[in-house]
Amino acid sequence: MQVSCLNRLHYFPDKKTLFYLWKKDKRLIVYPLLKAVFASLISYFMLFFLDGLIGGRNILLIPSIFSILMLNVFVILIMHKSENLDFLLRLSFFRELSGKRIELVNEPSSWRKSQAIMDWQMHNGGPAINAYRLLEKRLTLLSSLLIAICYILFSSEIHHAFYLLLLVAFSLLLSFVFYKTEKNVSITLEKGIESLMENNRKGDYYFALLSSEFEKMKSIRSNNKNSFVEGKYSSFMNPMMRLFKKEEYEKTLIGLFEALSAILLVILFLALSSTSYSLTLCLSLMSLVLFFTSLFRGRSEVEINNERMRVYLEFLDLEKKKGKIEKGGKGIRLENVSYIYPGAENKAVDDVTFEFKRGRIYSIVGPNGSGKSTLVKLMLSLLSPCEGRIIAEEGLSFSYCPQSVTIFSFTLGENVAMKKGYDGNKVRSLLSSLDINEDTELKLGSDYESVGIELSGGQSQRVQIARSVFSSGSVLIMDEPTSRLDVKAEKRVYEEALRVKPGDTAVFISHRLSSSFYSDEIIVMDRGKIAASGSHEALYSSCALYREMFDEQKNQSGL
Structure with missing residues (x-):
């Protein structure tokens, strides 16, 4: 009492x-x-x-x-x-x-x-x-x-x-x-x-x-x-x-x-x-x-x-808000998926239905702000759809290369493997294929204790690409992976990224259409919707937006 x-x-x-x-x-x-x-x-x-x-x-x-x-x-x-x-x-x-x-x-x-x-x-x-x-x-x-x-x-x-x-x-x-x-x-x-x-x-x-x-x-x-x-x-x-x-x-x-x-x-x-x-x-x-x-x-x-x-x-x-991803089927299927950012007037992704099949290479293209990156974040469960549902195959693992480049104040090898006790030969081979021949024990970045080398923008992007490829997920997703690279380096990146295991899936997001030549299927997005999808030849003949983007880039950079 x-x-x-x-x-x-x-x-x-x-x-x-x-x-x-x-x-x-x-x-x-x-x-x-x-x-x-x-x-x-x-x-x-x-x-x-x-x-x-x-x-x-x-x-x-x-x-x-x-x-x-x-x-x-x-x-x-x-x-x-x-x-x-x-x-x-x-x-x-x-x-x-x-x-x-x-x-x-x-x-x-x-x-x-x-x-x-x-x-x-x-x-x-x-x-x-x-x-x-x-x-x-x-x-x-x-x-x-x-x-x-x-x-x-x-x-x-x-x-x-x-x-x-x-x-x-x-x-x-x-x-x-x-x-x-x-x-x-x-x-x-x-x-x-x-x-x-x-x-x-x-x-x-x-x-x-x-x-x-x-x-x-x-x-x-x-x-x-x-x-x-x-x-x-x-x-x-x-x-x-x-x-x-x-x-x-x-x-x-x-x-x-x-x-x-x-x-x-x-x-x-x-x-x-x-x-x-x-x-x-x-x-x-x-x-x-x-x-x-x-x-x-x-x-x-x-x-x-x-x-x-x-x-x-x-x-x-508090519990982590997980995306509404259901388990089942093969690959990844989006059914009437929509998403709107808080405070925004228009949907970033609007009523999207599409199936990403196992063992295929996809490119998601479209103008800036068309919803490409948002769609990928929904697939990765980084965002939860406001409407619709996402169904993914049981046991799928993702390797993700985001749009923003992050280099940590670790060694070059640790930046790629993101763990201790990694396979040094595998890391060196991967970096070499991306035209980076530095010592994997080389210190990058700067912290309060030591100062390492500073990579160029293109080198940093290639290290991040190597990190996503090294993790060997069954679904490789790359968001604008070659924005800082020249044509020669871009070609090497796609060739390395496409060395996926049989049955694995790769998804490239880019407003540059060079990825289209490496893809089995291209998804054209516009204002949050899928405007069209298909092969390069089919889209060039049937989709005005794709044809306009391709011709413009061909004249500028010689695709």
Whole structure:
């Protein structure tokens, strides 16, 4: 009943948080309880046993010492076996959070919540570990209070019940005043901390621009605009740091006034009762006053942490939104598939029905913005169709070369294989076929520790193509794979990409029609719809859009 009331006062972490800790590791609940019992026995020893030496209660000596010693040994053993519960919980929380972030990495709606939780983790260990600390602190304080109350109730020295009740009432009043004051400070402080952490991310971004993101900074450096980014990096945090210091100072002052108020209340009680009391009774009264003055004061901290824990548990319950891909048949079949981007007026893909058969080579062509890349993202389950359905053969695996080129700060071989212990001969052979003859152990890109070579745009694109071919999925999808390559290099890319295993499928997306010569079937898209499909010869004679695009490119680049 008492614990239930304290929960309603937000004295303890809420039930969901406690259940999370219990499920994570029962010791996270048991250990704070043991520490609280240990603290209560220490208080018991100090108040009853020490007072017994001067008041004739020596009979309490043996059970007091025995209980304290046995519990002390037990707690030490638990501490030894716990292997630092604080650290284990922090590690578990980090793994759990990191795993969920990776699972939801393609869900933009979860990014902000995900980053906020990561910020909390970096700031104070996260809501889970903070709940564990709060539970430990609150239980210890409560246990000491219970012993103090027992001593006061059974003490023969208390003759002024009215003054004692008055003392408690004033303590509660002060606690409420401190709570209201601290709540405003805490809310402002927490907002400041969150802004500070958000600015920290901006600072990391600015520093990355200045230090390692050479590719992004080329145009800025060439125009001598470095000072603009440097100014952003050097000044972004100063206002937040001032706010942080100010609010922390106010919070410290509140705590100081609380302690002074407790001392003054006890002195006032002793003065009004006009009776001399023992030191142990004074200590008991001090424990009583400190508990009640802190009863409301710590509430804002618990409320904030409970809310953060609620957000975290909701985040853990989120599930990755998977595309509506059903299993069955052979190859991939799209039936009346449509997709519209949030906020857009027109559908990016509009009522598309098509079947990609096993063992065939396809090209998806069309003007910019015709829906080619969106169609592929739907096939890859990176987007979920708004209408229609996609049916894919059981066990299909995809190798995807996206439109944007990404080179990681790894070795050349690791950039292709994306794993350790790769087949070096296979990687070298693949790179050589794409006219890249560099050492596979060569470091690429730049990070905070080392600087590697910088590839040209065409080389970077070929490395990314090699990465998708190396992964050997049963469906190879390449989105604008040759946009940075000359005609000779483009031919090599298609020849290498077409060395697919019998039964595998390849899909090329391009507004350049050179891929058409390597394809069994060409899909022409226009305004989100499939305008026509067929072989090059059939489309050139029957599809005006395809013929117009082909003739234009033939005149420009000599297809």
